[in-house]
Every structure is written in structure tokens, then in C-alpha cells.
Amino acid sequence: MLEIKDLRAKVDGKEILKGLSLSVGEGEVHAVMGPNGSGKSTLSYVLAGRDGYDVTGGSIRFRDNDLLAQKPEERAASGLFLAMQYPVEIPGVTTMNFLRTAVNEQAKARGEPQVDPATFLKRVRDVAKQLNISDAMLKRSLNVGFSGGEKKRNEVLQLAMLAPKLAILDETDSGLDIDALKLVADGVNSLRAPDRSFLVITHYQRLLDYIVPDHVHVLSEGRIVRSGGPELARELEAQGYERIVNAA
Amino acid sequence: MSMAAEHRQDRSVPEAEFAALFAAVRNDLPGPAWVQALRAEALSAFMREGLPHKRLERWKYTDFRSRFGGGLGIARGGEGDALPDLFDGLKAHRVLINRGRVERAPQADELPDGVEIITLADALETPALWLRPWLQADRSALESLNLAFMTDGVCIRVGAGVRVSLPILLHHHLGESGLMAHTRSVVLMEEGSELTLVEIDAGAPQSQSFANSVLAVSLDAGARLHHLRLGAMRSPGLAVRTDQAEVGRSALYERLTFASGAALARSDVQVVLTGPAATFDLAAAYMAGGEELNDITFAVTHQAPRTTSRMLVKSVAAGEGHAVVQGSVTVKPDAQKADSHQLARGVLLSTKAEIDQKPELEIFADDVKCGHGAAIGALDPEQMFYLRSRGIPEAEARSLLIHAFVSEVVSRLGPGEWQSRVAGWLDERLAAVTGDAL
Ligand SMILES: Nc1ncnc2c1ncn2[C@@H]1O[C@H](COP(=O)(O)OP(=O)(O)OP(=O)(O)O)[C@@H](O)[C@H]1O
Ligand SMILES: [Mg+2]
Numbered sequence: 001m002l003e004i005k006d007l008r009a010k011v012d013g014k015e016i017l018k019g020l021s022l023s024v025g026e027g028e029v030h031a032v033m034g035p036n037g038s039g040k041s042t043l044s045y046v047l048a049g050r051d052g053y054d055v056t057g058g059s060i061r062f063r064d065n066d067l068l069a070q071k072p073e074e075r076a077a078s079g080l081f082l083a084m085q086y087p088v089e090i091p092g093v094t095t096m097n098f099l100r101t102a103v104n105e106q107a108k109a110r111g112e113p114q115v116d117p118a119t120f121l122k123r124v125r126d127v128a129k130q131l132n133i134s135d136a137m138l139k140r141s142l143n144v145g146f147s148g149g150e151k152k153r154n155e156v157l158q159l160a161m162l163a164p165k166l167a168i169l170d171e172t173d174s175g176l177d178i179d180a181l182k183l184v185a186d187g188v189n190s191l192r193a194p195d196r197s198f199l200v201i202t203h204y205q206r207l208l209d210y211i212v213p214d215h216v217h218v219l220s221e222g223r224i225v226r227s228g229g230p231e232l233a234r235e236l237e238a239q240g241y242e243r244i245v246n247a248a
Numbered sequence: 249m250s251m252a253a254e255h256r257q258d259r260s261v262p263e264a265e266f267a268a269l270f271a272a273v274r275n276d277l278p279g280p281a282w283v284q285a286l287r288a289e290a291l292s293a294f295m296r297e298g299l300p301h302k303r304l305e306r307w308k309y310t311d312f313r314s315r316f317g318g319g320l321g322i323a324r325g326g327e328g329d330a331l332p333d334l335f336d337g338l339k340a341h342r343v344l345i346n347r348g349r350v351e352r353a354p355q356a357d358e359l360p361d362g363v364e365i366i367t368l369a370d371a372l373e374t375p376a377l378w379l380r381p382w383l384q385a386d387r388s389a390l391e392s393l394n395l396a397f398m399t400d401g402v403c404i405r406v407g408a409g410v411r412v413s414l415p416i417l418l419h420h421h422l423g424e425s426g427l428m429a430h431t432r433s434v435v436l437m438e439e440g441s442e443l444t445l446v447e448i449d450a451g452a453p454q455s456q457s458f459a460n461s462v463l464a465v466s467l468d469a470g471a472r473l474h475h476l477r478l479g480a481m482r483s484p485g486l487a488v489r490t491d492q493a494e495v496g497r498s499a500l501y502e503r504l505t506f507a508s509g510a511a512l513a514r515s516d517v518q519v520v521l522t523g524p525a526a527t528f529d530l531a532a533a534y535m536a537g538g539e540e541l542n543d544i545t546f547a548v549t550h551q552a553p554r555t556t557s558r559m560l561v562k563s564v565a566a567g568e569g570h571a572v573v574q575g576s577v578t579v580k581p582d583a584q585k586a587d588s589h590q591l592a593r594g595v596l597l598s599t600k601a602e603i604d605q606k607p608e609l610e611i612f613a614d615d616v617k618c619g620h621g622a623a624i625g626a627l628d629p630e631q632m633f634y635l636r637s638r639g640i641p642e643a644e645a646r647s648l649l650i651h652a653f654v655s656e657v658v659s660r661l662g663p664g665e666w667q668s669r670v671a672g673w674l675d676e677r678l679a680a681v682t683g684d685a686l
Contacts, residue, residue: 076639092652106639
């Protein structure tokens, strides 16, 4: 699914990712944990293709393509989705219109038919309801005036509507109350499938209690310094990063 | 000959051309002796000032003189085809002003009681002096030029308490090359009347033409005018509007403007809030692509207490397009509790595009609430990335953001068939302008 080899990337001339390797197989859930500033969001932006992230070495293959050669919209159409740590506000574009455009543009890029408006509307409403997102929110400008938790739930709504092959969740759990965390986790779990993988970036064990990962990685100073099973997350929670990073 | 003298002589060429033209056509222009005298005075005023150029404060960004090619004749009507407009098929009281002449206007029996529409050409021939105050030119040399050469237009009067249910549609059209149309219209609304006035300035000449129109509006106490104006002249056409409105006690002048496509389009809007609690509300969206220049310059004077003004102008410039927004608000000493706010925002889609915004505020009263804001920028890269990361291609993402940018103005249209026609036109213009951005 995803094969990252010895990835190096700079932001503003400063090297942030320093030889990162990571391999995610089909249907797997990987958790990435690591101290603030270690490069987790940088990794997610490099994967999604944001401008200003200068890849200076290494390679990324995604579903048999050279990911780095693709534009952000091509990556999305080929099945990559990033739920952002800080979702962007877009005044004047309603959530509903945005979702419809995204779903249709991806279908177009893949040579699939446009979705029937009625079916689409019903699906959005159903998923929104599961995530406790009101009709009024769907009609409002994208993320404008949404609370932190509402923005995160809206990311998961997009994830569900776009049904990607690889979903990267960058701290989707931060800012969620306990009930919302459960809703979001249920939403993600219901999307788990043999052909769909997840890269879950988080600081907290609690999310991983709901979304149980197959693998857990510790990212520090731009590299994966340790990998293990779900027990690694609990170890981190108990001992903090410092010991584990130093021991690595 | 010295360089300086040579320079001066070159500069006077277009003006001299107007003087010669005036001498040639003045006897064919409508109006009795007093009108002819006004015309001659107006021409002299024009000759003193010359065509507007960038050394004049209010034309600083819009060098009309350098864009004006000259050599144009006066449009005085002539055989025209039935011209469909954007609002074809919708119910309205329709006036077509084609090539400077009223070609079609509703008959008296087609209008509701209390509503009168007469042509300017006819009005100029009637001895009544009511028209006299509306035949002024103190805004600019182009307004003087209009007065000197005016051929036609309409005078609309809405009687006290009359609410006109259908819109009055003024369709100004100048499609031929090499012509100037100087038209002048007047809208007089008596106490408590209400009207929706829709104007479209259109024409797609092959080479330069110049539509120079003037509109005077007077709103008596409690009158309400909803004015939708579409500047749809196409390049290389030039379109200049000089509009003036007096808004009386508790009256409302609501104006919604969209303009795009002319080589040079300038809207000069002067509004005086003369009565207590009068309101002016302007929302405008301007789009300049190619080498177009789109200018809105407005001046609002609060003369009476508790008057309100709201101005929102959004401009988009792409290619080598240039958008200009100059807004000045003056609050006179008597205008206590005046409330004014103006906001200009611009989006630049290319490095060669230009947007100039200049809000000004002059306050002579002490108890007022006034503010202004202005901002210009490119499309937000974070928003672009967010959209693209969801699979929306760059061009579509850009178009979505530009639509979003003008949506605050477009949403003022509300629902309905008229509105959706305007929205359709706007989509077309935005697509053309956005295409230029690439
Ligand atoms: N635009 C930028 N300019 C300069 N430095 C940047 C920029 N973006 C990120 N960085 C730096 O890169 C480093 C990694 O940032 P990143 O956001 O990837 O960390 P993170 O692991 O996601 O942290 P957190 O847990 O706080 O979200 C930080 O030191 C940050 O300051
Ligand atoms: Mg981060």
C-alpha cells in the first residue's frame, strides 16, 4: 500500500525528516506517536503533497505509483486522504458543496460516473448523523465558526464520503470530548476494511483503545526510532517519550 | 518647436476633435434654445478640463485619456435589430436604449397608474422646467461631455405611494464600432414609492466604442429603490457611468452592481443622504481579466442625522487586469448619529494584475459611527491545498475560491429567475477571468 524509504524533507531550509522509513500493508492500522515537533505533521503534509515541503531524498510508493511525482489532487484521486491537524476554514464554500465537488472530481479523475445527487445527499446525511453533525452545519461555510471538535468530526465526515485507500489521521482525537472521541473512533472502525489502511497520528493511548493498531511507531527528530505492537503505545503512556527515545 | 510645445499640442488633439464634432452635429441634437445653450456651456467646461487623466485625484488610477483612441462619431440611433438581453423572456417594463436612442419603451397604458416613462429627447422638447435641475454636470469632464452631446435616455417618475411590482429594465446597448453614445436618464420617486430598477450596459463592438451615460436619482421621503446594475460591455468597448442620487428622509437606495468585460469600465457614483434616517446600501463585485480596467469610484455625503451607508466592494483581477475602488465618505456637521461602513476587498490572480483601493473618510460631526477596511491579497495557499488534498484540481479549486470570494455580494441577489440569470452571467465572466489567471 505505502512504502516510504529513507525520506528526507526540508521546511524553510531546515531538515525536518531525516531518513524516515515506514511500510504500511493493505488493511493495516499503524499508529505514529512522538514528541511535539518531531515531524509527524510534516510527514503527513509531505504525503499529501503540500507546497513548501522540499523532499531532498528517499522515495514514497503508494499503490504502485511514485507518490512524489503526483499533484495533491492526483494523490487524493488515487486514494490518499489526510485528516488535518488544523482543518482550514473556507468562507463562502458550504460543506455540502465542497463534499459534492470533491466526490465528483475524484470520480471524474478515476473515470467513474458522477454520483447521483439524491443518493449523495442521503449518504452525506446518514454519515453526518452518525457523527452527530447537524444539517445546519452542512449548509454552513466549510469549517467557519466550527468548534475545534466540530472541525475534527467534519474531517471524519469527509473521510467517510471519500472512502480512501489510505487515511492519515493527524491528531484527529485532539480537541474531541469523550463522547465525540467515541463517535469518531466508531466512524473510523466502521471504515476498516481489508483494502483500506490507516496511519493514525496521536499523542494519546485513549484513541488507540478504540482504534486498535496493528503496529505502533515512535517518531523522533525526523526518524522512526522504534516500532512495535499495541503494547508499545501503553509503554509510552506509562514511561513518556524520553526514556524510549534515548534507549533507541 | 520645443519639446514642451509639441507635447502640449499632441495632448490637445482629442479635445479639439470634440469641438469640431460638436460644431458638426449640434443642430441635429434634441432640445430648444435653452438646451442648446446648456450644451454649448457644457462643451466649454469640457474643453477647459479635457479628458480625465491620471494627474487628477479622482482619476489617479484610471487614465481614461490614454485609453481613449478618439476618432469616434456620435451614435444617434438608426435601424436596429431586436436585441435580446440577458433577461429575455422575463416580465418587466422594458426600455431599450440602442445606439444612444430609445428604441423601445412601454406605452403609458402598459404602465401601472402613477408610473410615467418618457424619453429624454421628448422631455427636452417640453417647455416644463422640471427637468432643468437634472441637466447638470459637476462631477467630471465626461459628465460635461455627456451634457453637450446627450441624445436620449428616459425620465421615469413613480408617483407617491406607488409600488411598482414588475421591475423596470433599462437595457443600454452599443454594439457598433467607432461610436459614442451619450445618454442621460432620470429616476424620480415620490414619497413612499417603491421600484426595482434593473440596468444592463451591453455591447460587443469590434473596435473601440464609448458608452457615456449619466443617471440622476431622486428619492423622496420613505421611497425605496432597489437598483441592480450589470456592466456587461465587452472589450474593446469603453463604458463610463456617472450616477448621482439624493436620498430623502427614511428613504432607501439599495444598489447591487456587477461589472466585467469592458476595456475600461468606470462607475462614478455620488450619493447624498439629504433626509434624516436615509440609507444607502451598495454591494458590488468587479472582475477584470485580460487588459481590462474596472473602476468604481463613489462618494457618499451624510447631510442629515441618523443616516446610514454601507458599501461592500469585491474585486478580482487576473491576467493584466486592473481593478480600482475609490470610496469617500463625508459626514457633515448636521449628520449626528450617522453610521457608515465601507469595506473593499480584492483578490489578485496573477503577478501582472493590479488592484488599487482607496477608502477615505471625512467627519465633521462628533457623534458618529464610521469605519472602513480594505484588503488585497492572492488566493490563500492553505485553502488551495485543502481543496486540492480532497481531489479538487487546481483550476476548479481556484474557481471555487473565487466564487466564494464574491459570494457575499452574489448572495444579495436572493433567489429567483432574475437572480439566476445574473448568476449565470457571473459564472461565465468568472470562468473567463479565471482562465486568464493561468
Ligand atoms: N513552515 C515551517 N517553517 C519552519 N519550521 C517549520 C514549519 N513547519 C514546521 N516546522 C518545524 O518542523 C518541526 C516539525 O513540525 P511538525 O508540525 O511536523 O511536528 P509534529 O510532530 O506534528 O508536532 P505536534 O505534535 O506538535 O503536532 C517543528 O520543529 C516545526 O517548528
Ligand atoms: Mg502535528
